[in-house]
Amino acid sequence: MTDKQDNTLQLSRREFLGLSAGVVASATVAGGLNLLRPSNVGAGRQAAPHPDHTPPTDFDREVFTLCEQCVWRCGVRAKVKDGRVYKLEGNPFHPHSRGMLCPRGQAGVATLYDPDRLKYPLIRSGPRGSGLWRRASWEEALDYVAARMLEIKERYGPEAMIFSTTHNLIQTQFENLLKAFGSPNYGTQRSLCFNAMITANLMTFGLEEPGRDYGQTQYIIYTGRNLLDAISNSEAQDLVAAIARGAKVVVLDPRFTKTAAKATEWLPVKPGTDLAFHLALIQVIIEEGLYDAEFVAEHTVGFDELKEATAGYTPEWAASKCEIPAETIRRIAREFAMAAPHVFAHPNWRTSNFLNSFQTERAIAVLNALVGSWGRPGSLKPSAGEGEGGGLGTIPQPPYPRVSALRLDGVPWKYPLVPLKLGVFQEIRDNILTGEPYQAHGWFINRQNPVNSLPERRKTIEAFSKLDFIVTVDISMNDTAWFSDVVLPEATYLERYEPLTVVDGIVFIRQPVVEPLYESKSGLWIFKQLGERLGLGDYFQYEDEEDYLRQQLAPLDITLEELKEKGYYRLPTHEAEGEEMFTFNTPSGKIELYSSTLAKSGFSPVPVWEEPVGNEPGTFYLLTGKVAQHTQFATHNNELLHERVPTNPLWIHPKPAAERGIEDGDEVWVESPTSRVKTVAHVTEKIRPDCVYMIPGFGHVSKGLTTAYGQGASDSDLHLTFTDPVSGSQALSQTCVTVKKA
Amino acid sequence: MSENTAKKPRWVFVMEPERCIDCEACMVACSVENEVPLGEHRNWIAKVEKGAFPDLSIAFLPENCHHCANPPCERVCPTGATYRREDGLVLIDYDRCIGCKYCMMACPYDARYVNEEKKAVDKCTFCVHRLDEGLPPACVETCVGGARHFGDLNDPNSEVSKLLATHESYRLYEEAGTEPAIYYIRS
């Protein structure tokens, strides 16, 4: 009943697109769109069927590397035959995969062999977004990019150049480039993703993200964390195992998600009111004396203030806000506290829902502390984390130049509490448009798709028009690259080296499984080349990719060759000691139920109710959320994943649908104050009647994505920009839309 | 039990619908492993959706060819292209298959598809090429939820035997007399 697709339609559509794209291509032969058309190099799995009809079992090579289909970075075992990556499998030794890959990981071959991949450096030869490109040599493209960047630096200062990227292994070298260049303007996905969660945890526990021990947990509360669709491979495995073991799972989500389907209890909370639910849990637990008094006394500060502030948040009060019955809230509070400390309220991840999401996350952190869910079996724990550190060698470099210019993202001058590292990405975009506090002139984008990931797609494209120069490094002609001036093709994760990474005390390597196709190059190479052309060669003191890794491995007793063969290296053990577990990097050194930092900045020091904006009668909250078969805005052109989920119909409850005469499969207009899109309705009981939902990432505008182009509609086009003043988090569920039959 | 009295294996799947999260990793893995043409597939997730907002439930049943012990597809095949191997695997001799699609009519599970590249009818092979190498099927290996289990039912120590010994189970369309080799654990 879910995800119905009509494949016949799809195929004919693809044929149609192929045809029309072909016409455009021949009309602009010199123009260069043909550079984006399929070529026969490295054709996909369709092109090389095995004549004997039996899939191969003997492979030339098996290579250990890391998945990059999402940010979880699972260990991969790649099977190679005749120079072709035949199959990807999970690396059983990697703690993130444990021998399994999620659908996106399995579909990696179709990313590698996507005929639409970027093949050569491209320089725009028509107006922005016209799709007219000229093929350039790396030499020419890099010289050109460096010259434009230097020109901007000379005329307007280094701060006029914005750099942005999303979480990835080459990030250190990207940051190296921008810091050496001297720009303070660094945009990451973080404020669109987890600012609220991270900031709340920093304020409460003094660390970014607590770890979760699923092993012995008995009770978990998820608040808009749809782990079984928004897959973090190992954690999703852990959750399923916990459920099978009999752990109780409560899911708050306005939608009946896959996680809700597997949970013990689904609470279809009214969007934006999770805070009321959690405040009531706190209230009940304090009032009924169910908290862990010993733990609270020993490890926390501010209990009395918390008690006073939350006294009025009774379940009855909360029920009127969040539309979850008071008895249910009271029961869950008791069950949760009774099962403590083998419980946790999950810190969640993408917490960019409402302006009060920060308060919600604070309440969740405080709730965990109250019941002593910390450092015990089945509870929260200090994060194990993943990073470059842990005894790896570093590459020598001179100190970075001092930066005096203000940050365009308003940190800290407008957003005093937003951690410098997190930033407020959407603010950069808005300040390009206003030209305040100064005008930006260039944007260097790596592995990111701000045209789609930022709210108000039109606004982002408009901001582009204010810039003199935009360069994008990507593997495909995503919507951002489409509007850029220069597009540089990176080799995919199956074709390149990247800086080593450490997970749970084990060093893992990403290494080329096959040689880069076409003229694509690794980020390590690209940034070094650019650095040298920008006169910043001293910051890139490695000869090539392998040299970089060798320098990292220098202090360890393993050679690069050995590591490549084995795929991992266990560092001499250094486990979190019992003591370390309970020292918190907060001003008080304890878990802060009451945060003096918040108080000083004029924000509420304890979690309090903040009324979210409601939806006007007749309008719907527009929900967003991942689907297991796609990653963000990146995989819709992957033919294997496109085959699974080719489009994104609008989920709508039967009642409002009937009121509007909408039937399943009807075309509908979805309209927000900023834009409107046309899509198909999926009438389903699995959503609250006051909400609608779309999978993000569809509705691509780039014609360089021949499979994904024109499929589905874009929710980013509809979203408005709202920024939480505390954490800088964007509020993605706060946009309300009207729906009518098309 | 000595070598030569060892029983023939009986390969079966044991599915735990409770653990299936409908992620479809198994489908993508199978497509890549077995070069299944786009638009077709050898395995899928059947869904049983019940109730109305807010009392909903949905069950996910991972499925593929059931390698029936009494396979109607084999019975009706006019050329003998579909055959049952010693160890119970129901396989297709792709050279012998003329593509009459009669087996597709006969399979109660809709497990078969026309493979336009092979010009023959095709279906799940229980990854026989991997099995013969001692590897688990591709879909089992990657199953994120751990819902798919594969093994020899004639080996009392296998994971599948143990699962079936300790859990209640059922099979799909048993009344059809197909003796399917996929067991579902009742939750």
Add this chain to the structure above:
Amino acid sequence: MDHNTIHFHWNLLIVFYLFTAGVSAGAFFVSGLATYLGGARYKRISRIGAMVAPWPLTLGLGSLVFDLTKPFQFWWLFLTLQYTSPMSIGSWLLLGFSLLSFVYFVLWFPRPWRDLLRVPHRWSDLTNFGAWRAPGRKMIGTARRVVAAIGAPVAIGVGMYTGVLLGAIPARPLWNTPMVAQLFLFSAMSTGVASVLLIASLMRPEAGHDHLHEERHFLVSLDAMLIVLEILIVIPFFLHQALNTWSSAESLNLIMGGPFTLPFWLGVILLGLLTPLIIEGFELFPVVWQEQAVKYSRLWGGLSAALVLVGGFLLRYVFVYAGQMSHFLPLYVR
């Protein structure tokens, strides 16, 4: 592809094949029957039947082969005999039937052409081709009767086979009843009769042999009888399906309020069975009631025959398509 969407792997080519096989079998059978029952009186019917018999099937077999993914390897069918496969047995049956129907066809060549034939007349001729001569009248007559006698059961087999092909499939509840084979058999006979009737009504009466009324009477009453038989199968078919398993009861919905309701009730039942029956009944009425001969109208005869043919085609269309949608229950949505 979504497993949820129904794919019709058997399409119009198969419908056509099942239809044509039935027409051929029916035409052959009625020709044989006429030969035995009427001799010279029904000679024209016998001849038309024999002339018709091989061709629809040949066309149908062509479309069947064309529907294979490997048309040029159809011969695999004849390298084996799979006892459990209706299609395998059917293929051999069809092979036999086509050979017989071609021989029968040749035996029914009218005079000038038939004389071109050369056959041995004595044992010693077997090795001496020069001695072969055109067959004599008596010889031809015997041969026709022998071939008709052998061919008739084979024709019945073919007519039945087209239904067994579907009926032997438990996975499709709509098909899985012996009544489908019966229905298809009588429908095959009926379409065979109708094809002869149609051609007869298109032809001018043979000069000097005015057996027209008798011919018509034979064909129309035979056809009417077959239609009645069909109706007598359709009724229990419905009763059985409705009272059988949940799956078979549900499968009836496909033709009772489902997507195939119109083609079934309007096409198969009304146009294909009831209307021709009424026309034929109207023609037969005076005979039955007043024991007097009526003038058969070529127009009405032709019309009822055409409707029988249309109905026969639609019957196969409805069953082939609707059957593929029918499924065991509970249906796990995919």
